[in-house]
Amino acid sequence: MALVSVTNLTRIFDVSKPWLNRVIERKPKAMLTAVSDVSFDIEERTVYALVGESGSGKSTIGKMLVGLLAPSTGSVDIRGVDLARETDAAKIDDVRADIQMIFQDPFASLNPRWRVRDIIVEPVAARGGETRGLAERLLEQVGLAARDAGKFPHEFSGGQRQRICIARALASEPKLIVCDEPTSALDVSVQAQVLNLMSDLKDEFGLTYLFISHDLTVVQHMADKIGVLYLGRLVEEADPDTLFDTPKHPYTQMLLAAAPQLDGFGREVAPPTGEIPDPINPPPGCAYNPRCPLAADICRTTRPELRRVGNARVACHMVD
Amino acid sequence: MTPTLSIRNLTVDIPTRHGTLRPVQDVSYDIAQGEILGVVGESGAGKSMAGNAVIGLLNPPAHIASGEIHLNGTRIDHLQGDDMRRLRGQQIGMVFQDPLTSLNPLLKIGDQLTETMLAHLDISQSEARKRAIAALEEVGIPGAAQRVDSYPHEFSGGMRQRVVIALALCAEPSLIIADEPTTALDVSVQAQIIALLKRLCRDRGTAVMLITHDMGVIAEAADRVAVMYAGQLTELGAVRDVLTAPLHPYTDGLMGSTPLASRGKARLHQIPGAMPRLDALPDGCAFHPRCPRAQADCVRNPGPTLSDGQGRAACFHPLVREDVA
Ligand SMILES: Nc1ncnc2c1ncn2[C@@H]1O[C@H](COP(=O)(O)OP(=O)(O)O)[C@@H](O)[C@H]1O
Ligand SMILES: Nc1ncnc2c1ncn2[C@@H]1O[C@H](COP(=O)(O)OP(=O)(O)O)[C@@H](O)[C@H]1O
Ligand code: SF4
Ligand SMILES: [Mg+2]
Ligand SMILES: [Mg+2]
Secondary structure (H helix, E strand, O other): OOOEEEEEEEEEEEOOOOHHHHHHHOOOOOEEEEEEEEEEEEOOOOEEEEEOOOOOOHHHHHHHHHOOOOOOEEEEEEOOEEOOOOOOHHHHHHHHOOEEEEOOOOOOOOOOOOOHHHHHHHHHHOOOOOOOOHHHHHHHHOOOOHHHHHOOHHHOOHHHHHHHHHHHHHHOOOOEEEEEOOOOOOOHHHHHHHHHHHHHHHHHHOOEEEEEEOOHHHHHHHOOEEEEEEOOEEEEEEOHHHHHHOOOOHHHHHHHHHOOOOOOOOOOOOOOOOOOOOOOOOOOOOOOHHHOOOOOHHHHOOOOOOEEEOOEEEOOOOOO | OOOOEEEEEEEEEEEEOOEEEEEEEEEEEEEOOOOEEEEEOOOOOOHHHHHHHHOOOOOOOOEEEEEEEEEOOEEOOOOOHHHHHHHHHHHEEEEEOOHHHOOOOOOOHHHHHHHHHHHHOOOOHHHHHHHHHHHHHHOOOOOHHHHOOOOHHHOOHHHHHHHHHHHHHOOOOOEEEEEOOOOOOOHHHHHHHHHHHHHHHHHHOOEEEEEEOOHHHHHHHOOEEEEEEOOEEEEEEEHHHHHHOOOOHHHHHHHHHOOOHHHOOOOOOOOOOOOOOHHHOOOOOOOHHHOOOOOHHHHHOOOOOOOOOOOOEOOOOOOOOOOOO
């Protein structure tokens, strides 16, 4: 059984102006669909990556997985427990303890007035667990020194802070870590250190990652399975080899062609056309149809279902 | 032929209460007409400082301590005030990471374009407006004739960056300094902007200093590349040579730590540690504490430099490659 099952997950934000303004300006309510009918499974001890451009709904999905945001419709089941609907508080607590999150900005996510020790053990202390020596042990596990426990966050570089975030995430011995752009703020040599560390920890502790990134090469390096998002919709899902060797969805193809390549010397690509549409008024049918070279009439009227094509799942009318 | 831009032994100092910091140290490179020079390195390496020195935009107390900067053969590093401003408007165009730093939020973009043209070109108001619309068309703004009367906030991030490029080019400069022009943009928009920069420079023979931390962007856009580390130029050469067969251990480490399709899931190469802070630069070669090839002389001797703007690697023990001259 999958560790995580996401089923028809949808999140709608009300982004209307205040009621009075709406009345005066005669504007209707504005609803923004950040995540639309997304379904996928994450197998235990694997890395599932979500990739997509900004605003495609990656962070919103991540937040719904860890319970920071409630789904509008659809469900997230973790070990068979639906966090939004489960009524047994003990069960919810139990599952919550199995999930941790790491964010992009290691500066914003550490309380500057706390010592590193207190930051790291906080998730355990909050549940009344044993914390003696825990911070020191975890610091060594993430490549820092035990004596760093007494320092404050500002004494560390960006890469070191992300290690502290990782140590804190590990403290409660979670099964699943949602990593939202964990290395996007880091330089490449530091990114390499953090990615290697994350791979090591995964093997050592049998972790499962939801790995969110906009960087295709990082995703290709880390993931066992990749989901490509466009305007809140899952348009393609496959293992990295299948996805990168034979991308099927026209959007995936565009994205892969647009990504700069380390060996792309003097490469001239016809740059992609158009821009991501307004999520408040998405195009009818397939959200990609205004930019798609293959679009036919059906693409402008009917939303394509995600269906199995070879080793992949693809949401496109024109792929077979 | 005289290069469009020639930087020789450029050193930038920042005096502080605790001593002088040196964010740019003895840097030399040229950019030829129509050439794109990629300047790459990790954050804090001094890329922006070197670019800002060229356009006279160093924030005091940072200042050029020594060295020379020549634009089309004319020395410009000592220009002050209005002279520098005129040169900047006329001969050097600028594109920054955040397009809003280059745009006035209260002015219609058409007015910003015509204002710049009228200040630097001898043309009439109506001619300027015609050229503004043409410039917007050239950078790919749909419906340019209508959009010319829009304000910056009415454009998306990618479209704003196109407007900035139009603005940078409208006085027909011989050099463009683009400092992380696509870092805030999505990859599909980045591809559009890079393609645009390449096309415009090829068509007009403009020289470009393309500052970025993204090796992929460098590979695709640059003709030559300058690698910076801790304020110094560590490697300089044709982009294919430097990226496929780096000679400096730092460049080699950078390439190894970049995830690459062909390497699959193999462990990434790690450069231990991090770039030193300016107030704690090591003696000798600044890279030696992290360098797998370092020997006693790297610590003892003054750091190696590429002071003639030619050479390949500023290193006492560069990698040895049979296939590289
Ligand atoms: N709290 C919120 N209120 C309103 N809109 C939101 C909120 N959070 C996210 N959005 C919108 O939802 C969409 C998806 O956002 P996000 O999940 O952050 O995307 P990503 O992480 O892929 O960049 C965007 O259009 C964003 O503006
Ligand atoms: N006003 C300042 N005072 C002290 N140090 C500064 C100041 N401005 C920049 N620096 C330092 O100068 C160095 C070079 O910065 P910069 O040119 O912006 O690097 P890059 O563009 O390569 O990321 C950095 O180490 C930075 O911390
Ligand atoms: S469904 Fe149609 S519009 Fe959408 S990607 Fe496929 S071909 Fe293009
Ligand atoms: Mg996000
Ligand atoms: Mg910079």
